[in-house]
Amino acid sequence: MIAKPHIDWFALSPVLALLAASGLLLMVAVFVGRRPRKAVSTFIGFAGFVASFIFAVFLDVKSAHGAAIVHDSMFRDRWAALAQVLIAGAGAVTVLISYSERWRDEHVAEYFALLAAAAAGMSFFVSASNLMTLFLGLEWFSIALYVLSAIDIDLIGSLEAGLKYLIVGSVGSATLLFGSALVYGETGQLSFDKIAAFGHPHDAMLVVGMAMIIVGLAFKSSSAPFHMWTPDAYQGAPTPVTAFMSSATKLAALVVTYRVLVTVFPHDQRLWTAAIAVIAIVSLAWGNIAALVQRNVKRILAYSSVSHAGFMLIAVAAANALGGRALLYYVIPYSAMSLGSFAVVAARERELGVPVTLQNLAGFGWERPFLGVSMWVFMLGFLGFPLTGGFIGKFYVFAAAYDRGWWWLIVAGVIATMISAYYYLGIIRAMYFREGAERQFTAGAVPAPAGGSPSRELLLSAGVAICLVVTVGSFFAVQPLIDVAHSAASALPF
């Protein structure tokens, strides 16, 4: 007779809601007629994410004391719950952005099913409390994302993006798995707490295992030098998928990185903080410098997301309570800005029917005032300008680095920000300072828009509006957000 572990269904509810939505959507793909399918599947996808969001919020409220559940395979604590809230929120916005993407109609329900499945995997991933569930969660959302990247086969580069992501991503997963095996081989334990209890500093196998786990997770958070897939995958994938990857995947990977390092390897803190600091600086340098020479807006944003991984890793490298707070605060405006900016790119892409470059962004700000101003705010937020949460986020990250006594990380961050000003403001310049008419005279390389005024895309605008509210709101409502982040961060042993 197998002893059944006690299962805390409530703690699993954010994951289960998404899984239910995913299953339902697969049914829709089969049973609902072609015409209503798009509307029905969008609605179910959105409802699933909202349900998951609500469950995660309740879970956050009711998990003041962290605990390991389901036979020590998952954590029920605020660190995970907050990440689940953000993942579900990002997913909901992604659904809104995706609605009028040009899918072939028979793929639309499958698309939302995969999206919900990916988000379910991430929600599971962030609550993992042993190496097995960690790997399971990672593969779960990765496989869904590989398919999502390649789903629009008609789109040039989509299949290539999916394939690149699949191959490079598998290397990352394999590295993580190998590292986990080494850790298990040395300690004989899978659960995070028990590994920590077993370990002693500078155990060679453990250190190698730790390094491989860091690398495996760094692939997912697309931190340099493990970001090689990022520009191609972000550029080639359908834009809403890119938006989802750049926000939810990144935040899940970073949140897990922090948790794993702090809970599993407390004895080797000196080693991993240094390693993370190096990765952070490489990401900042590589992401920002590579972004300078890009012309394609999605590629610029991809490299910008690499550099932001660098900023968030500064918070991880700080390895203190302030760093935990800084990371959790940072991901909130960052996810919103990332989703929002890709959404604006998606809108322009649909309007023109070609990839969006700095060249054909000309005049966009004046033609679509709301989306233009939103993009403006998102770029300033990435840059860390006031009136956006990006400013406070950077400030917190720097404060965390200072708290650790690593002022040179502040200097690195400041220099990176200076460089990034060029391309973020370059996007604003492209949108506003050049007239739309000028575009037609330049080289003739850009085909004229299809004609007629662009569709209004209410759902996409609503998604952008949500992102805008979060980006700006997080600047004013710092204290409540920090309180939330504070209670979440206190779930980790600092």
Add this chain to the structure above:
Amino acid sequence: MNHWLTTILIVVPFAGALVIALAPLPRYWLGSLATLISLIEIGFWITAASKFSFGDASLQFAQNHPWFRDLGVSYHVGQYAYSLWLVGVTVVVMAACVIYGWWAGRERARAYFALMLLLTSAIVGVFTAQDLLLFYAFFEAMLIPLYILIGVWGGAGRLRATLTFVIYTVVGSLLMLASIVIFGLQQGTFDLTKMGTSSSTWLFLGFVAAFAIKSPLFPFHGWLPETYRESPAEVSAVLSGIISKVGLYGLLRIAIPKFPSVVHDWRVVLLVLASISLLYGSLLAFRAPDLRGVIMYSSLAQSGLIVLGLFAGNDLGFDGAVLQMINHALISTTLFLIAGMIERRTSTGEFSRLGGMARGRPALATLVMTIGIISLAVPLSTSFAGEFLILAGVFQQAWIWAAIGAAAIVLAAMYMLRWISGILHQDPGAAVSDSALDLRVGELAIVVPLVLCLLGLSAWPNLISHRSFGGDHATTTLVQGQGK
């Protein structure tokens, strides 16, 4: 009610900007609405000034709410007497520039006026913020509207100009951000009134870099020529009249009181840089081929002069510096707006194609003469009072600084007289046709009040120079009295 006044001064233009940007008003109303809002703003400032007790050296109209507690950051605003004067000159100058933009009929009026009002709000915020992080937020917020204003409404070379401008300012302000983070966390609070002093040279230099770029001070003035030439005239006016004062205010409010020992060590370096700015700026102004060139290099020179006063380290220097900041804000705004008006008539600012405009244009001639005379610091003018105080103050450091300053006054006379005569005298230039009319009533309504302010100050410079530091000695208020 009184403690709301500072917040009101920040919020009114901000709310106005939102209304203009979002409300579905006819385009024709936007300019007049923006004008009305800036006049209301002046009204609030007059209310504030009438309720201000100038004998009191402490912070007034203060409001303090925690923003995020774990790092000790708060929304803390309030005004000292010198901030009150700077806010006053800001709202006056911004109103003049908004009206100028209205009169000039700027395209894309909705965005234009919203940005101008946003800029007003940010500048008032900088002058009144009493929390270092809040100060930085406002400081950076100024850059956003400026970037767009220059980039969209600027001249043909605007793309390059905005790039240079942004690179300089962002580099400076991020160095300051690093200093702010470290300084604030060292002190455990970001509240300027509660912070102690620091003796770290690096932190000091981080602040000074940002302020020296904004002011600008030699050798950080590389952004000046392109930006001032490519901006719309009224934005150049704001840049040289007000934004440069933000840099100087930063020195006065943060760099000098918070780093007394470093200031002591670095005084000579800064005085040397200031002197170079003064002489070099004056010489460049004398050699400049166009209207704006003279004004912008003269404002480089004036920044140098004011920094001389600030780093004189005594009451005379501080009083003179504050007075001269106000003077120069008004003078330089007027000069740029007049230059803009002339450029609209002749579509050029180059002296080689101008001249002879005095004939048949009495209003223009009178105004150019009056403002020119005031700006070259003729005795009895308010700028003479300011410069004299500064020179007397810096004389106490060493006679050489005063000698340099005095030499610069002579140079000022040379370039300003060249400016006046380049516009008014000699034969009519190639670009000056008979269809270039005299100033219209609308234009006079913009410029004359500014000149009247200057004439008023000329009659009574004590209004500012004796009322900037709460009746107390400036040095005590600034350096020792910050804890009050």
